[in-house]
Amino acid sequence: MESGKNPMGDEELADLIKNSPENLEGLINRYWDRLFYFIKKVSYFGDEDAEDILQNVFIKVYKNINDFDSSMKFSSWIYRITRNEVVDQIRKKQARPQNISYDASEILKLTGSEINIEKDIQGKEARAEIMKIISGLPVKYREAIILKFLEEKSYDEMMDILKKPKGTVAALINRGKKLMQKEAEKRNITL
Amino acid sequence: MKKNDQAKKIINKISQEEITPRPKWKFYAGNGFFWLLWAVLIFAGAVFGSLLFLNFFDFHPALLNFIGAGGYLMFILSNFPYFFLLFFLTFIVFGWMTIRKTKKGYRYNKFFVGAVILISVALLAGLIHAFNFDRKFEGRLAHKIPLQKNFVEKKYPGNYSVEKGFLAGEILLAGDKKLKLMSFNSRQWEVLYSERTKIHPKVMLVEGEYIITAGRKVDENVFEAYLIRNTGGRAEAGKGRLKNSNWHR
Numbered sequence: 454m455e456s457g458k459n460p461m462g463d464e465e466l467a468d469l470i471k472n473s474p475e476n477l478e479g480l481i482n483r484y485w486d487r488l489f490y491f492i493k494k495v496s497y498f499g500d501e502d503a504e505d506i507l508q509n510v511f512i513k514v515y516k517n518i519n520d521f522d523s524s525m526k527f528s529s530w531i532y533r534i535t536r537n538e539v540v541d542q543i544r545k546k547q548a549r550p551q552n553i554s555y556d557a558s559e560i561l562k563l564t565g566s567e568i569n570i571e572k573d574i575q576g577k578e579a580r581a582e583i584m585k586i587i588s589g590l591p592v593k594y595r596e597a598i599i600l601k602f603l604e605e606k607s608y609d610e611m612m613d614i615l616k617k618p619k620g621t622v623a624a625l626i627n628r629g630k631k632l633m634q635k636e637a638e639k640r641n642i643t644l
Numbered sequence: 645m646k647k648n649d650q651a652k653k654i655i656n657k658i659s660q661e662e663i664t665p666r667p668k669w670k671f672y673a674g675n676g677f678f679w680l681l682w683a684v685l686i687f688a689g690a691v692f693g694s695l696l697f698l699n700f701f702d703f704h705p706a707l708l709n710f711i712g713a714g715g716y717l718m719f720i721l722s723n724f725p726y727f728f729l730l731f732f733l734t735f736i737v738f739g740w741m742t743i744r745k746t747k748k749g750y751r752y753n754k755f756f757v758g759a760v761i762l763i764s765v766a767l768l769a770g771l772i773h774a775f776n777f778d779r780k781f782e783g784r785l786a787h788k789i790p791l792q793k794n795f796v797e798k799k800y801p802g803n804y805s806v807e808k809g810f811l812a813g814e815i816l817l818a819g820d821k822k823l824k825l826m827s828f829n830s831r832q833w834e835v836l837y838s839e840r841t842k843i844h845p846k847v848m849l850v851e852g853e854y855i856i857t858a859g860r861k862v863d864e865n866v867f868e869a870y871l872i873r874n875t876g877g878r879a880e881a882g883k884g885r886l887k888n889s890n891w892h893r
Contacts, residue, residue: 470665471665474655474658474659474663475655477651477654477655477658478648478651478652478655481647481650481651481654482647482648482651485647485650485651486647504650507650508650508653508654508657511654512654512657512658512663515658515663515665516663516664516665516666517665517666517671518665519665519666519667519668519671520666520668520671524748612750612751613751616750617750618750618751618752618753618754619753620753620754
């Protein structure tokens with residue numbers, strides 16, 4: 454579906470899904486990896502749980518396809534469904550915090566840190582500590598920070614995904630960053 | 645499991661369980677419900693808002709001559725319908741929350757939503773007041789809800805305020821330049837008035853109407869009114885008796 458010079462847009466794909474569930478395949482191929490890693494970063498779930506969540510997400514996408522309207526990006530809509538499903542599953546499973554794995558570039562994006570993570574031994578230690586800090590953040594701050602700095606969503610997109618006004622989104626990001634800085638200071642890491 | 649396999653698994657599940665997209669009208673209905681609820685809450689807020697407005701500003705200026713500005717303030721504070729204020733604020737807050745629950749409610753700035761609600765309520769309250777619905781509503785509440793009756797009695801004090809120049813109650817009989825009035829503490833008064841008495845344009849000196857008068861006690865159970873205004877209440881049961889009233893003739 455995505456072959457050719459002009460790959461079909463998300464909205465066009467969404468329209469096709471209304472006609473037949475077979476057309477979901479294009480969307481699944483397009484969004485599976487992005488959403489899979491988003492789920493893994495926001496939650497503490499393993500691969501299998503993340504896959505189960507994604508299955509539910511795409512079934513919900515199909516069920517609620519008539520609720521999508523073009524006043525928002527399709528990607529924001531599907532991220533919203535995913536985010537809601539993750540939050541539901543966290544509540545249901547009452548998952549305990551585990552360390553979430555981020556690569557070096559992601560750590561840099563999240564913290565803007567000057568630490569030379571690749572070379573420095575201290576940097577490696579700091580990276581592990583930073584992962585712990587991010588893992589320890591409450592979900593509402595963690596998801597806001599991940600959406601902003603890893604998924605690189607705009608404030609408008611975040612507003613649609615989190616279903617919160619722009620001011621609240623900005624406050625979540627700021628508060629999350631402050632919590633990270635405060636925790637980093639306790640661990641003698643400069644962010 | 646590979647992405648393609650996942651896709652097939654999901655599509656198979658949809659087919660096997662015969663899952664279909666929810667129709668569009670259901671989403672419209674869900675969103676419409678919140679807008680309807682919002683409209684109802686705003687209207688209710690406006691009704692109580694107009695009652696508050698009535699209490700604060702619907703004061704005949706001549707009455708100030710009797711009680712003065714300080715007296716007016718005391719009168720307002722001591723008789724303020726805090727109960728109505730509570731209802732008013734409750735409806736406003738729920739109205740605010742409801743608009744946030746609509747499909748795109750989260751996109752609106754909270755101050756913008758607050759401003760829209762206040763403007764809507766103010767406009768509606770103005771209309772309700774202009775059409776005199778607030779007085780009728782207040783009167784009906786006084787008849788149907790004992791708590792509200794007590795409140796109205798407090799708002800339009802009875803015998804004890806005669807010494808201060810006030811008398812309020814229900815018109816039992818309406819005669820020529822005199823009224824037979826039952827005060828809220830069930831005492832009968834003869835109220836005298838003349839061409840010089842300032843009568844609020846909306847007041848109806850007919851049997852069953854609730855009025856408040858400002859003036860002076862001239863004799864035992866006789867009160868001379870300088871000003872008459874209505875309280876908004878009307879004794880439903882008294883409507884039919886007016887035609888047979890000798891006092892009225």
